[in-house]
Amino acid sequence: MASAFDIEEIYPDDGEHSLRLPRRQAGNSPQGLAVTLLADYTLWTRAALPSAAIVALLTETGVTTAGARTAISRLARRGVLERSRQGRHSSYRLSRAAAANLSAGGNWILTSTTATAWDGCWTIVAFSLPQDLTARRRALRGQLRWLGYAPLYDGLWVSPHDLTPPARAQLEQLAPGAVTVFRGREVALDVAGRRAPVEAWDVDGIGRHYQEFLRRWTPLLPRVRSGxxxxxxxxxxxxxxxxxxxxxxTLDPQLPVVLLPQGWLRQPARELFAAVYDGLAAPAEEHVRAVVGRFSDTARSGVRAHTTADLLAGVRGDDAGGIHGDQDGPACR
Incomplete structure (x- = not known):
């Protein structure tokens, strides 16, 4: 089974706001860190921060100065960042497409880790592509991963959720004439070697990831709460x-709790994430403002940390520097 951590993009592509976000890598990549930093503190406003301030913030995370500058340059070439100049000094802000994509992605992270009711049906995607169409096969599999599917067999992927219209359009575009989609209930066979659909996911492995997350972050929570x-x-x-x-x-795309081991740790992990992320919003924003203020008095006013509640509501900066609800933004998937 392929690891979900091998998926190339940080967030799923949005058809209306298509751009290439940085590839996922083992560990934290400078480009990925830069995107996270800018999203966490300027997604509300799409404020332009001095490049020197972005470099300074990245070096505090362990990125070298050269690596930080290279990451910023590459993100600008990708269309993730927009550059502006004042004399010899450059500033960068999230492009409108990137802000919309990241807003949808943040919302997706939280809604996808919320338990939902299940009707007992599975969506099955069957496809057949020639071996020589390697790039198309890889793209299709990657998109299926982002849509919450996993391979039960090589060319047969399953999900407990219905196929949404945006997902249908993406599959039609990636593999026209080569994909068939069904939805129905499993017919259990009383035979040895039967493979249940939920076995398309490494349930034990996902559980270990949750356990590791809780072990890593639970000890920090008292210090976060005490400031x-x-x-x-x-x-x-x-x-x-x-x-x-x-x-x-992506690891656990709202898998039905009824099919999972008792005491599944999705909800405790989500609650811990929210407590740490939201609890650090104020001190983190204060520090980012201070760093940006060393290079620009005006840019610091555009630094604003959002919370998990904001991500659920939908935040997206526009060309006027405003914030809008998700009804005007891209569809969440």
Whole structure:
């Protein structure tokens, strides 16, 4: 079974706001960290931050100065960042497409880790593509992963959720004439070797990821609540908890609790994430403002941390620097 951590993009592509976000890598990549930092503190406003301030914040996370500058440059070439100049000084802000994509992605992270009712039916996607169409096969499999599917067999992927219209359109575009979709209940066979649909996921492995997440972050929570995590440490911890938790919607795409082991840790992990992420919002924002203020008095006013409640409501900066609800933004998936 392929690991969900191998998926190339941080967030699923949105058809209306298509752009190439950084590839997922083992560990934290400079580009990924830069995107997370800018999203966490400027998604509301799409504020332009001095490049020197972005570099300074990235170096506090362990990225080298050269690596930070390269990451910013590459993100601008990808269309994730927009560059502006004032004399010899450059500033960067999230592009409108990136802000919309990241807003949808943040909402997706939280809604996808919320338990929902299940009607007992499975959606089955069967496809057949020639072996020589390697790139198309990889793209189709990657998109199916982002849509919450897993391979029960090589060319047969399953999900406990219905196929949404946006997902249907994406599959038609990626593999026209090569995909068939069904939805129905499993007919259990009383035979040895029967494979249940939920076995398309490594349930035990997902459980271990939840356990590791809880082990890593539970000891920090009392210090967060007592205000002992401040400055650069608050920014680093908030960035890391987001970088880690964002993997769970793909690992565990709202798998029906009735099919999972008793005491499934999805909800405790989600609650812990929210407590750490929201609890560090104020001290992290204060530090980011201070760092940005060393390079620009005006840019610091555009720094604003959002919470998990904001992500659920839908936040997206526009060209006027405003914030809008999700009804005007891209569809969540």
């Amino acid at each position: 002992q995590v401040e400055g650069a440490a608050a920014v680093r911890a908030r960035t890391e908890v987001m970088e880690t938790f964002r993997c769970f919607p």
